[in-house]
Each structure stands twice: as C-alpha cells, then as structure tokens.
Amino acid sequence: DQQVKQNSPSLSVQEGRISILNCDYTNSMFDYFLWYKKYPAEGPTFLISISSIKDKNEDGRFTVFLNKSAKHLSLHIVPSQPGDSAVYFCAASGLAGTASKLTFGTGTRLQVTL
Amino acid sequence: SQTIHQWPATLVQPVGSPLSLECTVEGTSNPNLYWYRQAAGRGLQLLFYSVGIGQISSEVPQNLSASRPQDRQFILSSKKLLLSDSGFYLCAWNAVAYEQYFGPGTRLTVT
Structure with a gap:
C-alpha cells in the first residue's frame, strides 16, 4: 500500500516559469511533510517542510x-x-x-529547459 | 557543522556473498540514524532506524541486518546477498527535528 504518491513521474518547465510538483497521501496520522531534491548518484537534499498545523510555508523561490x-x-x-x-x-x-520515520513518494523528475 | 559519510561509494558483489556498509556522522551526539534503500525507479524505502547504541528497529523483514556499535556509527550487513538486494543505499541522521539529512549513498550491484 503506497501511502505517499507522486503521480507525475516527470515534468518539463521553461526557465523563468513556475514549476508545480504534486503529492498525495492516504495516512491521516502523518503530521509533518517534507520535500527533498536529488541528483543522480547523490543523497537527497532537504528543501522545505511544513507542519500539519499550517497550510503554507515559503523559503525563497x-x-x-x-x-x-x-x-x-x-x-x-x-x-x-x-x-x-x-x-x-x-x-x-x-x-x-x-525518531521520525519518513515515508517517501516515488519522485518526480523536473526538467527546466532554456 | 555536521557531516555524514558512507562507504564504499560503489560495490559489485556476487550473489551469496556477505555485505557490510558503513555510515558515520560527525559533529553531533546521540543522533537518530536511518538506513534507506532506493531500488531502480522506486522511491526511498526505510529499512532500519536507531535511536541509540545497540537499539535497532527493523521496518522491512529481509536478509539484511543493522547494527550500531558506537554512537555515531551505523552498519548495514548481510550474510548472503540476493539479486534483489541491488540498489542505492542511503544513510541519514537527525536530532530532534523531523528533517533528516542524507549521506552520499552506496550503489550496490549484486551479480
């Protein structure tokens, strides 16, 4: 049972435009959500997070x-x-x-084109 | 600042051979430590986590095991590798926050 889903395996966006990546979850007990960025053959890098008591969190772009x-x-x-x-x-x-147990989605590959 | 190391970076092992992957964290004390695996085309799957020396919790039953012999050392082992053990293995740590910080990973290919 996949509790965290990223239904778009890939996304292509032009430089300067907005990229929107989506994620759905099924377990209502989750109370904190995070986004990570990953380059090939490297570990994921933490980007931004949000607590379940908020509806928006902003950090730069x-x-x-x-x-x-x-x-x-x-x-x-x-x-x-x-x-x-x-x-x-x-x-x-x-x-x-x-400890905090993270359940990950399968990822979305973002390609930003010139 | 905190740093997390993993080695080796890449490993090619035959089926049935043993495995030992090591992870160490610098610059922090009593971290929570985690082992994840990313199989080809899949997300990251939590394998083990540890909140202290000698304390290991297993998330997925399989032929892998983990140990934490020192505060900042986390080891992933297997007595006999299977083809299905191939993947990208990642170690992560955190302290009191939810955010986890990942090491560079080990690419394991079982042949």
Missing part, C-alpha cells in the same frame, strides 16, 4: 502548500532555473518514539 482535507501537498518553484533540474521527492513523517 520555494513554497509548499498543504491541503489536509484533500490530503494533498504541492511544491511551487518560482522562477524555475536550469539548476532546479533534478528528481523531487515528497515525504511524510510519523513519529516512532524519538
């Missing part, structure tokens, strides 16, 4: 939106730059004692 009733979150990148080309993973967290 990156904004994450959370719609709890729809169990949906999205990452907006404005403006998109060629260096943003990578695979983006959303992740959801549920606590296990003092």
Whole structure:
C-alpha cells in the first residue's frame, strides 16, 4: 500500500516559469511533510517542510502548500532555473518514539529547459 | 557543522556473498540514524532506524541486518546477498527535528 504518491513521474518547465510538483497521501496520522531534491548518484537534499498545523510555508523561490482535507501537498518553484533540474521527492513523517520515520513518494523528475 | 559519510561509494558483489556498509556522522551526539534503500525507479524505502547504541528497529523483514556499535556509527550487513538486494543505499541522521539529512549513498550491484 503506497501511502505517499507522486503521480507525475516527470515534468518539463521553461526557465523563468513556475514549476508545480504534486503529492498525495492516504495516512491521516502523518503530521509533518517534507520535500527533498536529488541528483543522480547523490543523497537527497532537504528543501522545505511544513507542519500539519499550517497550510503554507515559503523559503525563497520555494513554497509548499498543504491541503489536509484533500490530503494533498504541492511544491511551487518560482522562477524555475536550469539548476532546479533534478528528481523531487515528497515525504511524510510519523513519529516512532524519538525518531521520525519518513515515508517517501516515488519522485518526480523536473526538467527546466532554456 | 555536521557531516555524514558512507562507504564504499560503489560495490559489485556476487550473489551469496556477505555485505557490510558503513555510515558515520560527525559533529553531533546521540543522533537518530536511518538506513534507506532506493531500488531502480522506486522511491526511498526505510529499512532500519536507531535511536541509540545497540537499539535497532527493523521496518522491512529481509536478509539484511543493522547494527550500531558506537554512537555515531551505523552498519548495514548481510550474510548472503540476493539479486534483489541491488540498489542505492542511503544513510541519514537527525536530532530532534523531523528533517533528516542524507549521506552520499552506496550503489550496490549484486551479480
């Protein structure tokens, strides 16, 4: 059972335009959501996160939106730059004692074209 | 600042051979440590996590095991590798926050 889903395996956006990456989840016990960026043969890099008590979090060009009733979150990148080309993973967290267990989606490959 | 190391970076092993992957974290004490695997075309799957020395929780039953012999050292092992163990193995750490920080990964190919 895939609890975190990224239904778009790939996305192509022109430089300077907005990139919107989507993520859906099924487990209502998730209370924290994160986005990671990953280049080939490297570990994921943390980008931005949002608590379930908020509906928006912004950090520079990156904004994450959370719609709890729809169990949906999205990452907006404005403006998109060629260096943003990578695979983006959303992740959801549920606590296990003092550790945070992350459940990841399958990723969306973003290609920013000139 | 904190740094996380993994080695080796790449590994090619025959089926049935043993495995030992190592992860160490610098610049922090008593971190939570995690092992993930990314199979080809898949997301990251949590394999093990540890909240302290000798404390290991397993998420997926399989022929892999993990150990934490020191505070900032996390080891992933197998006695006999299967073809299905091929993948990209990632170690991660965090402290009190939800965000986890990942190492560079090990690419394992079982032949």
